[in-house]
Amino acid sequence: MSKARFIGVFGKRNSGKSSLINRLSGQDVAIVSDTPGTTTDPVKKRMEIFGVGPVVLVDTAGIDDEGALGTQRVAKTRQVIAQIDLAILIYTNNDFGKYERELANRFAEEEIPFILVHNQSDIIPADTAVAGELAVKYACDVMEFSCAIIDEDEQKSAVEQLTAFIVKALSASLPGQRGMFEGLVQDGDEIILVTPIDSEAPEGRLILPQVNAIREVLDRGGVAIVLQPDRLQTYLKTNKSKIKMVVTDSQAFDFVSKAVPDEIPLTGFSILLARSKANFANYLKGTPQIDKLKDGDRILILESCSHHSSCDDIGRIKIPKLLQKRTGKALMWDVVPGLDEIPLPIESYSLVVQCGGCMITQRQLAARLRPAVKSGVHVTNYGMTLAWCMGIYERAILPFKDEIL
Ligand SMILES: Nc1nc2c(ncn2[C@@H]2O[C@H](COP(=O)(O)OP(=O)(O)O)[C@@H](O)[C@H]2O)c(=O)[nH]1
Ligand SMILES: [Mg+2]
Structure with missing residues (x-):
């Protein structure tokens, strides 16, 4: 599972989406121009945010494109919204119109946290009454921003403010994946991980769920015993009383379930993996x-x-x-x-x-x-x-x- 959190940047053409992404990432990654609709493909920029870890900034250029057919635009918006953990919605000129309201409602519907940014505040400053109303209406953070500030300290503090809102919104949003062994392994518990090395096993390594399982058992202060199916019976003979749980590759489940007495919990790597994610x-x-x-x-x-x-x-x-x-x-x-x-x-x-x-x-x-x-x-x-x-x-x-x- 990708650990990065996705942040979609929304706003009408020329509102400053690409500029904001550049400011946040400190690099010229998105093309900034005066011609509306310059960026047609979503540009993705990966960066690290302290307190959050890796994030991917998604430039949503084109989804306000009136030239595109309505249904295409809706489909494109839906695709982007389905990917993101957080939205930044830019508005300018204190104009929070139909376009912005529709998006904000969509985010709310999909339970995606969002931050409202009044950009180009160097040209027209944010009306604090409007901003305050929006903050109450959508229960979100609203901030004034300008991508055109030349003063470095001012720019830095604006970016820091926005970053702080991002950290806050992401840490309050849907929790990340839970561990495969959450609630299952305690200090000193012994877990047997049955990992057949057969023709389907990759050359010279273990597959990711197995590696993750070993690491997580260790992180939780447990003891990971990694063995192949043919070693299981002998191992259990002398150590049965100490074993908290056996986890096996599904392919070997039949064989393993016969060897593991009923009183020892037995499950599969793929089941643990499903349990660690949404919708279990x-x-x-x-x-x-x-x-x-x-x-x-x-x-x-x-x-x-x-x-x-x-x-x-x-x-x-x-x-x-x-x-x-x-x-x-x-x-x-x-x-x-x-x-x-x-x-x-x-x-x-x-x-x-x-x-x-x-x-x-x-x-x-x-x-x-x-x-x-x-x-x-x-x-x-x-x-x-x-x-x-x-x-x-x-x-x-x-x-x-x-x-x-
Ligand atoms: N004065 C001013 N100009 C800005 C600001 N943000 C962006 N621009 C300019 O507005 C134009 C469009 O910006 P861009 O980031 O390409 O908008 P996008 O279409 O939403 O990606 C560019 O010329 C930017 O330099 C801002 O805060 N203040
Ligand atoms: Mg752009």
Whole structure:
């Protein structure tokens, strides 16, 4: 999962979006010009903000473009909004009109925190009454800014003020991903991590969920015992009483579940990973619905990284095959990569299967599934679907049964 937080910079053409991004990042990354609509593609600038970590500033040039067809503009706005953790909305000339109000309402609707910036205040200063009203109406920070200040100290303090608002808004917003082992490992606990080194294992290294699991067990003061399936039985024979939990690769679940006595909690890396991200409670509700699918039901598969061919295989081939086999029903499929438009109204689907989401942020994941969750369409994800179809789900979620709504 990408750890960076995304900040979208919105405002009418020539309001100073690119200039503000340059000021914030201290570099000339965005093209600044007097000709409206100069930047047509969203420009992304990565930077570090102390207290937040890596952020990506997204220049949303073009989404106020009256030349573009209305529907295109809306789609583009929707795509940007789906990606961001925070919005900065620029207005000038004390004019908070239809365009600004619509955006502010969208942010509120999508639960995206935002900051209002009155830019070009060197030309027309912000009317404090207007700013105050906006601050109350939208319960957000409003600040006066100018990208044209020449005095370095003044510029620095304005940027510091804006940065402070960003830090405040981001730390109050949706919490970041929680740990895979949150609430599961305490000081001194021994956790067995079963990691088969088979033909599917990459050459010379462990895969990321395994590496993260080891690191997190250590961070939590636990003891990580990493072994291959064939070592498990022998190890358990002498150390059983000390083991707090066993985590295994799903592929080895069958074998491992026979070796691990019922009194020791057993789960899978992919389940822990799903638990660490948005929507786990919804997945817990949605996954068992797989067995209620009927002939002709339509399944939506959301593949968040359109370029990752191994995930692609899971979404396009493995999951449909397994679901078909498990249910024995004639199902229909729509596979949607990236942030592409979903072809049918969300209510047309009986189940939404989201990929693991390792390439997107927590908020992007939550935003992607929000329409389904809001409409009461059942949702699950790749790892939990695999577990269900392999018949290992019940035992694998047992350690989290209290988290089921
Ligand atoms: N005087 C003044 N000019 C500004 C300010 N911010 C931006 N500009 C100028 O306004 C024009 C448009 O700015 P730009 O950042 O390209 O706007 P964008 O279309 O929203 O990205 C450029 O000529 C900038 O130099 C400001 O605070 N004060
Ligand atoms: Mg621009």
